[in-house]
Amino acid sequence: MTGGAAGVFYRVDRHGPPLPDGPLIVAANHPNSLVDPLLIFRCSERIVRPLARAPLFDGVFLGPVLRALGAIPVYRRQDDPDEMHRNEEMFRAAIDVLRDGGAVQIFPEGKSHSEARLAEFRTGAARIALQAEESADWRLGVSIVPVGITYSRKELARTAVTVRFAAAVECSDLREEYRADPVAAAQRLIGRIAKGIRGQTLNFDHHRDRTLVEVSEQLYVRQSRWVPWRTRERLGTRFPRLQRFAKGLDWIRKADPQEHRRLTAKVERYAALSAELRAGEGDVPPRYSLLPVVKYVLVRGTLLVLGLPLAVAGLLLWTPVIRFARFVVRRVRPEFEVTATIKLLALLAGVFAAWFLLVFLGYLLGGTPVAVAVALLAPICGFVAMLWVELAREVREDTSLFLRLQGRPDLRRHFAQLRSELTKAFRRLEKRWMEERRVGGVQKEDDR
Numbered sequence: 001m002t003g004g005a006a007g008v009f010y011r012v013d014r015h016g017p018p019l020p021d022g023p024l025i026v027a028a029n030h031p032n033s034l035v036d037p038l039l040i041f042r043c044s045e046r047i048v049r050p051l052a053r054a055p056l057f058d059g060v061f062l063g064p065v066l067r068a069l070g071a072i073p074v075y076r077r078q079d080d081p082d083e084m085h086r087n088e089e090m091f092r093a094a095i096d097v098l099r100d101g102g103a104v105q106i107f108p109e110g111k112s113h114s115e116a117r118l119a120e121f122r123t124g125a126a127r128i129a130l131q132a133e134e135s136a137d138w139r140l141g142v143s144i145v146p147v148g149i150t151y152s153r154k155e156l157a158r159t160a161v162t163v164r165f166a167a168a169v170e171c172s173d174l175r176e177e178y179r180a181d182p183v184a185a186a187q188r189l190i191g192r193i194a195k196g197i198r199g200q201t202l203n204f205d206h207h208r209d210r211t212l213v214e215v216s217e218q219l220y221v222r223q224s225r226w227v228p229w230r231t232r233e234r235l236g237t238r239f240p241r242l243q244r245f246a247k248g249l250d251w252i253r254k255a256d257p258q259e260h261r262r263l264t265a266k267v268e269r270y271a272a273l274s275a276e277l278r279a280g281e282g283d284v285p286p287r288y289s290l291l292p293v294v295k296y297v298l299v300r301g302t303l304l305v306l307g308l309p310l311a312v313a314g315l316l317l318w319t320p321v322i323r324f325a326r327f328v329v330r331r332v333r334p335e336f337e338v339t340a341t342i343k344l345l346a347l348l349a350g351v352f353a354a355w356f357l358l359v360f361l362g363y364l365l366g367g368t369p370v371a372v373a374v375a376l377l378a379p380i381c382g383f384v385a386m387l388w389v390e391l392a393r394e395v396r397e398d399t400s401l402f403l404r405l406q407g408r409p410d411l412r413r414h415f416a417q418l419r420s421e422l423t424k425a426f427r428r429l430e431k432r433w434m435e436e437r438r439v440g441g442v443q444k445e446d447d448r
Contacts, residue, residue, distance in 0.1 A: 002042030008386075009157050009344050010035075013236035016165030018199075020143045023098040023132065024048070027193045028147035029201050030107035032154045034341040037069065039149060040105050044162045048103040051094065051124075054086075055079050060175075061345045064403060072097075072104065093130060098132040098142055108193060112337045114154075115214045116210065117203035118194070126189035128177050129171050138175045139267040143168040146193055148200025152235055155339045157347075158390060162236035163199040166192055167195060168374045194206045202239075202246055205253075212264060213245045213270045217424065220245075222283050223423045228281035230398055248426075251433055263425060270418050277404060277411075280397050288402060300395050314385025317358065317378055321350035353378070 006012070019026070026048050030036055037050035047070070054073040056062045075083040094104050101390045106128070109119040129142045146166040153159040169192045178185035204210050217238060221227045254258045277284060326347035329339065355378060362374035405412060 003043075005025070005036055005039050005344065005348050006011055006038035007042040007092050008383075009159045009340075009347070010039070010151075011158060011234070012163065013234050014162050014165070016147075016225060017167060019044055019046050019048075019103070019145060019165070021170050022101055023142045024103035025098070025125055025129055025142065025144045025149055025363050026103060026105040027108050027144055027197065028105065028149055029197050030109045030112045031114065031149060031151060032340055033112045034065065035154070036107065036112070036149055037071075037342075038162065039163050041069070042149065043165070044103075046103050048105045050105045051090065051107070053079060054083065061342065065345065076110070091131065094128045094232065095132045095135060098128070098140065098294060099136060106129075108190065108197075114336060116205060116207045118198060118201060120244060121190050121194045123190045125185040125193060126171075126186040127182075128180065129189065130174065130185055131177070133171060134178065142171060144171065144189075144193055144394035146168070146196025150196055150202055150235065150239065155336065155343075157340075157343065158386070162234070162239055164239065166200050168198040169196055171310045178334050179185035202242055204246060205250070209246070209249055211271065211277035212247055212267050213242055215274070216249075216267055216422070217241050217245045218281065218283055219270065219419050220423055220426055223419045232394070234282045248429065248433055249250060252429055253434075255436070259429070261304060263422075263429075266418070266422060266425075270286075270415075270422065273415065273418075276403060278397065281400055281402075282398065284401070284405070286412055286416045288405075293402075294397070300391065304388065304392060304395065307384055307391075310381050310384040312385075314376075314381035315382070318351075318354070318382045318385065321347065321354050324350045346434065351382075354381070 006427050012269065024046070026040055029038060034052075034056070037048075037052070040048055040050075049070040049072060050066075051072045051074050052066050054075045057071070057073055058064055074089055074090050075086045077084055094106075097104050103428075106125040108121040108123075108125045110122045110124075113119055125144065129144055130141055131138050148164045148166075149161065150164070151159065151161045154161070168190075171189050173261060174185045177188065202210065202213075204213070221241065222229055227233060251259075252263065262402060267426070274284060325343055325346040329343050332342055334342045356377070358378050359371050359375045363371035
């Protein structure tokens with residue numbers, strides 16, 4: 001239920017192989033408090049019990065949710081040094097789950113954060129896996145699956161998030177090393193886990209870098225005609241390209257700082273012009289052709305008209321719930337890290353309360369048949385209203401841009417020229433990057 005709620009709160013897409021059977025540790029990055037384990041629930045084929053900070057279990061909102069998820073408390077020094085000894089209970093509980101063939105999810109960074117790159121990894125996940133294997137004389141077969149969770153705007157509902165599962169990491173080959181030096185074995189294993197998570201996340205030196213990468217990738221794929229203009233791709237679809245651009249940005253900063261500054265200035269100029277026009281994710285098309293415009297109007301106009309009755313009903317029924325959630329966030333004033341968590345929990349509480357109230361009113365007005373009809377139609381109307389509002393917002397953005405560009409061929413030409421210059425620069429730098437990597441690979445081979 002809670003995983004499904006997270007899947008509605010965000011626009012989620014999952015990538016990667018299914019989770020393996022048997023004892024399993026899911027190790028993920030941790031950018032968004034309690035929402036992260038909910039998304040893993042949403043994207044997993046198995047029940048994966050999370051480890052969570054012990055103080056959260058005392059929260060009015062979070063405590064009941066964590067206990068319902070079967071969470072295992074973790075006692076951190078910064079929370080309460082006097083409780084650290086109780087982590088032995090945490091290790092025993094997690095190991096018992098694994099010995100029973102179950103699955104646990106762990107966030108090796110040890111904290112939820114909004115930094116541009118991953119925090120330093122702690123060895124808890126590795127130690128649990130190794131101790132579980134040792135307790136079963138290395139016949140358990142624990143699998144560790146690294147997971148990367150990437151949000152577009154984690155604090156906002158209905159924004160995009162991609163959850164990427166890597167291939168499982170094994171630890172059975174560390175038996176002798178663990179028996180000789182448990183600390184070294186744990187460090188080696190956490191290194192494997194960290195490498196897997198980094199391969200499924202975007203990591204930058206500064207938050208500004210992510211904006212540069214997103215703008216660059218967006219204009220490049222459209223200028224190269226890989227993606228149609230005004231198309232909003234899913235974050236998971238863009239992710240491999242974003243990751244490649246991020247690596248390229250890191251390389252050019254180190255290899256040629258002057259070129260990096262020139263490129264950054266030009267990309268920021270392009271982003272500023274795009275923001276001034278409020279172009280959004282679809283960018284600024286070089287031209288508008290008659291047939292695509294007519295098709296756009298007919299298809300989206302028809303969907304908006306057909307969905308209008310249910311959307312109006314849904315908005316009337318559920319807008320008070322949305323306002324209630326906003327009221328709760330304003331009153332609680334949560335830290336940024338838990339804003340989405342509080343908002344999601346408030347929405348869940350409001351939805352359940354409103355649904356029961358609507359069903360009860362339906363029963364009073366028309367008995368069981370009306371109550372059943374309300375129970376079924378109220379969620380459907382709400383879901384249609386949500387999709388209708390998103391489509392209407394997208395159409396409004398596209399229409400507004402279309403009208404602002406009419407009679408401004410000079411502006412479209414300016415955008416086209418900037419895109420062309422940037423695309424040529426990207427291709428030139430990519431060729432240089434690949435050549436340096438090839439030469440570097442040959443040199444390493446010669447050194448051997």
